[in-house]
Amino acid sequence: MKLVLASNNAGKLAELHALLAPLGVDLVRQSDLGVGEADEPFRTFVENALAKARHAAAATGLPAMADDAGLCVDAFGGLPGVDTAFYATKFGYAKGDANNVRALLEQMAGVADRRAALVSTLVALRSAEDPEPLIAVGRVIGEITREPVGDNGFGFDPVMFLPSFGQTFAQLPTDVKNAHSHRGQAARTMLALMRERWL
Numbered sequence: 001m002k003l004v005l006a007s008n009n010a011g012k013l014a015e016l017h018a019l020l021a022p023l024g025v026d027l028v029r030q031s032d033l034g035v036g037e038a039d040e041p042f043r044t045f046v047e048n049a050l051a052k053a054r055h056a057a058a059a060t061g062l063p064a065m066a067d068d069a070g071l072c073v074d075a076f077g078g079l080p081g082v083d084t085a086f087y088a089t090k091f092g093y094a095k096g097d098a099n100n101v102r103a104l105l106e107q108m109a110g111v112a113d114r115r116a117a118l119v120s121t122l123v124a125l126r127s128a129e130d131p132e133p134l135i136a137v138g139r140v141i142g143e144i145t146r147e148p149v150g151d152n153g154f155g156f157d158p159v160m161f162l163p164s165f166g167q168t169f170a171q172l173p174t175d176v177k178n179a180h181s182h183r184g185q186a187a188r189t190m191l192a193l194m195r196e197r198w199l
Contacts, residue, residue: 123135
């Protein structure tokens with residue numbers, strides 16, 4: 001089955017491709033099919049993921065999947081949340097992973113409560129008109145470090161410390177990260193939903 005990924009993020013594509021491999025899904029980035037990014041005007045992960053999946057499905061006529069993910073920091077009332085990808089721009093930096101990490105560490109410099117969650121919400125649609133989207137959520141709780149540690153992964157992985165491993169996501173081997181990450185949890189749930197309802 002060919003499935004359009006409503007994202008142009010190479011890191012997400014690589015992770016989801018590996019995680020969905022057991023289904024034999026041919027995951028294709030929307031940009032490879034000439035589809036631009038959808039607007040994400042909503043304040044929740046699920047609404048934005050649904051909007052992105054509908055956009056990709058409507059533009060291609062293929063089943064589509066979207067992931068809306070982000071960092072939810074307890075001390076910031078759950079923010080940056082859906083604004084995670086653009087977090088750095090709120091503080092005068094260019095958009096990008098390294099600047100997001102830099103901005104976060106600057107904003108948390110005097111904050112004692114370092115608890116945060118990485119959240120991934122996957123939505124899959126058979127078509128743009130699908131009345132029953134598949135929705136899967138993964139959530140991992142950790143603590144924000146005071147400086148980046150590790151070279152693996154992307155996004156906030158270098159500053160997301162997992163007490164159960166004693167390491168950041170960026171220090172974990174890819175297979176271990178995928179087995180325990182927010183996106184890994186969501187993908188395993190999505191895999192089960194697709195097997196049950198689509199195949």
